[in-house]
Amino acid sequence: MVLRRLLLVLSVLTLLGLYANAFWMTRVLRVDGHGPDQVVTAVDDRGEGGRSEGQVLPDGEGWRLRCEIRAGYEWPFCDMQLALGAEGQGLDLSAFELLRLRVSSSGPAGPVPLRVFLRNRDPAYAGSGQVADLKPHELVLDPSREAQTVDVPLTQFMVASWWAQQRPLPLKLSGPQLNEVVLLSFTTGGGLPPGRYEIHLQQAELRGHWISAASFRLGLIGLWMFSLLGYLLWEGRQSRQKLAHSIRRKLALQRAHIALQAHSEDLAALAHRDALTGVSNRMGLEHDLHLLIRSQDDMLFPLALVFADIDRFKLINDQHGHEVGDEVLRRFAATLKSNLQREDLAARWGGEEFVLLMPQTHADEAVVVAERLRECLRLQEWPAGLVVTASFGVAQCESAPEVDASLRAADRAMYQAKAQGRDRVLRAGP
Numbered sequence: 001m002v003l004r005r006l007l008l009v010l011s012v013l014t015l016l017g018l019y020a021n022a023f024w025m026t027r028v029l030r031v032d033g034h035g036p037d038q039v040v041t042a043v044d045d046r047g048e049g050g051r052s053e054g055q056v057l058p059d060g061e062g063w064r065l066r067c068e069i070r071a072g073y074e075w076p077f078c079d080m081q082l083a084l085g086a087e088g089q090g091l092d093l094s095a096f097e098l099l100r101l102r103v104s105s106s107g108p109a110g111p112v113p114l115r116v117f118l119r120n121r122d123p124a125y126a127g128s129g130q131v132a133d134l135k136p137h138e139l140v141l142d143p144s145r146e147a148q149t150v151d152v153p154l155t156q157f158m159v160a161s162w163w164a165q166q167r168p169l170p171l172k173l174s175g176p177q178l179n180e181v182v183l184l185s186f187t188t189g190g191g192l193p194p195g196r197y198e199i200h201l202q203q204a205e206l207r208g209h210w211i212s213a214a215s216f217r218l219g220l221i222g223l224w225m226f227s228l229l230g231y232l233l234w235e236g237r238q239s240r241q242k243l244a245h246s247i248r249r250k251l252a253l254q255r256a257h258i259a260l261q262a263h264s265e266d267l268a269a270l271a272h273r274d275a276l277t278g279v280s281n282r283m284g285l286e287h288d289l290h291l292l293i294r295s296q297d298d299m300l301f302p303l304a305l306v307f308a309d310i311d312r313f314k315l316i317n318d319q320h321g322h323e324v325g326d327e328v329l330r331r332f333a334a335t336l337k338s339n340l341q342r343e344d345l346a347a348r349w350g351g352e353e354f355v356l357l358m359p360q361t362h363a364d365e366a367v368v369v370a371e372r373l374r375e376c377l378r379l380q381e382w383p384a385g386l387v388v389t390a391s392f393g394v395a396q397c398e399s400a401p402e403v404d405a406s407l408r409a410a411d412r413a414m415y416q417a418k419a420q421g422r423d424r425v426l427r428a429g430p
C-alpha cells in the first residue's frame with residue numbers, strides 16, 4: 001500500500017518535474033541592446049578603406065541598421081554590433097542553450113542572408129582588446145527561409161575559418177568557446193552589389209534552463225533511488241517492529257495460558273477436595289480410582305479398601321449441634337490422614353462416611369491399620385467431651401476390574417460391623 005502510494009507520488013513528481021523543467025524552469029536574457037550596459041553600434045568598411053556607410057537607429061522595441069553599400073573595399077559590409085557586457089565584460093553562455101531571434105533584412109533585390117556572430121574573448125588570443133582579435137563564432141541566417149522568430153541552438157555557431165586561418169591556435173583553444181562573449185553582431189553578407197540594405201532586429205534573447213536536462217534527469221534518478229532506499233529501510237524497520245510485537249504477543253499468550261492452566265488445575269484440585277475436612281471428596285476418590293483402573297498397574301495390587309463410618313453421628317449433631325458435628329468430622333478426617341502411609345488415600349465418601357485406599361496392601365494389613373485407627377479414635381480428645389467411635393469394613397481388590405465390587409464388599413462389611421454393635425472392624429469375605 002505504502003509502496004504503491006510512494007510510486008504514484010514519485011511518478012507524478014517526475015512528470016511534473018520534467019514538464020516544469022522543460023517549460024517553466026527556463027532562464028531568459030535579453031541581448032537586444034536594451035539590457036543594462038548593452039550598447040548597439042554600427043560598423044562599416046570605412047575602417048578597412050571602403051566607402052560603405054552604416055547607421056543604427058532605434059526602431060520600436062528593436063534596432064534598424066541602415067546601410068549604403070558602396071564599391072571601394074574588396075568585401076564591402078555593414079555590421080550591427082551589440083555589446084553584451086559593461087566595458088567589454090563578456091557573458092558566459094554555458095547556462096544557455098539557444099539564441100531566439102526575430103530579425104529581417106532587405107536589399108535592392110529583396111531579403112539578403114545575414115551573418116550572425118558571437119565574439120568571445122580570451123587572453124590567449126584577444127589580449128589586445130581589438131574587436132578583430134575576438135574569436136568569431138559564425139552562422140549564416142537567411143531570414144526569408146525562416147519563421148519570423150527563429151531559435152538558433154548555440155551549438156550551431158562555428159568558429160569562423162578565415163579567422164582561425166589567420167590566427168592558428170593550440171588545438172584545445174581552436175574549437176567553439178562561449179565562456180566570455182563580448183559581442184553579438186549581424187553583418188550583411190560579403191560581396192553584395194552596391195545599394196541600400198537594411199537589417200531590422202526586433203528580438204534577441206538567450207534562453208536556457210535553470211537546470212540542464214541531463215542534470216535534472218540525474219536529480220530525478222537520485223530522488224527515485226533515495227526514496228526507494230528510504231522505503232526499504234523504513235519497511236525493514238516496520239518488519240522488525242512487527243516481529244518483536246508478535247514475539248511479545250506470543251510470550252504474553254504463553255504466560256496467560258500457563259496462568260489459566262495453573263488456575264484451572266487449582267480449580268480442579270478444589271473440585272476434588274472436601275471443603276470441610278480437607279481430604280479428597282467422592283469425586284476426587286473416583287478420579288483417583290479411575291486413574292488406578294486405567295493404568296492397570298499390577299504394582300498397585302493387592303489394593304485394600306476400607307469404609308469407615310462414625311457411629312451414631314446423628315446423635316452428636318442432635319445433642320451438640322452441627323458445629324460440634326463438623327468439628328468431629330474434621331478431627332476424624334485428620335486422624336485418618338495422620339495414621340496412613342504416604343501412598344494411602346483418605347476420602348470422604350459422604351456424610352460421616354470415609355473411604356481409605358491402600359495400594360499394595362493386603363486386607364489383613366488393612367485390618368491392622370483399621371484397628372489402630374479405631375483405637376486412636378476412641379482414645380483421642382473430642383469436642384464437648386464426646387467419646388467417638390467408628391465402624392470399619394475392609395475388602396481386598398486383586399485387579400482393576402474388581403474395584404467396584406471390592407468397594408461394595410467393604411461397604412457391606414462396614415454395615416455388618418454396625419449391625420454387630422459398632423466400634424469394630426470387619427473384613428469382607430474373599
Ligand SMILES: Nc1nc2c(ncn2[C@@H]2O[C@H](COP(=O)(O)OP(=O)(O)OP(=O)(O)O)[C@@H](O)[C@H]2O)c(=O)[nH]1
Binds near residue numbers: 309313317326
Ligand atoms: N454436622 C454435620 N452433619 C452431617 C454432615 N453430613 C451428614 N451429616 C449428618 O450425619 C448424620 C448421619 O446419620 P445416620 O446416617 O442416621 O447415621 P448415624 O447417626 O451415624 O448412625 P449409624 O451410622 O447407624 O451409626 C445425619 O444426621 C446427617 O445430617 C456434615 O457435613 N456435618
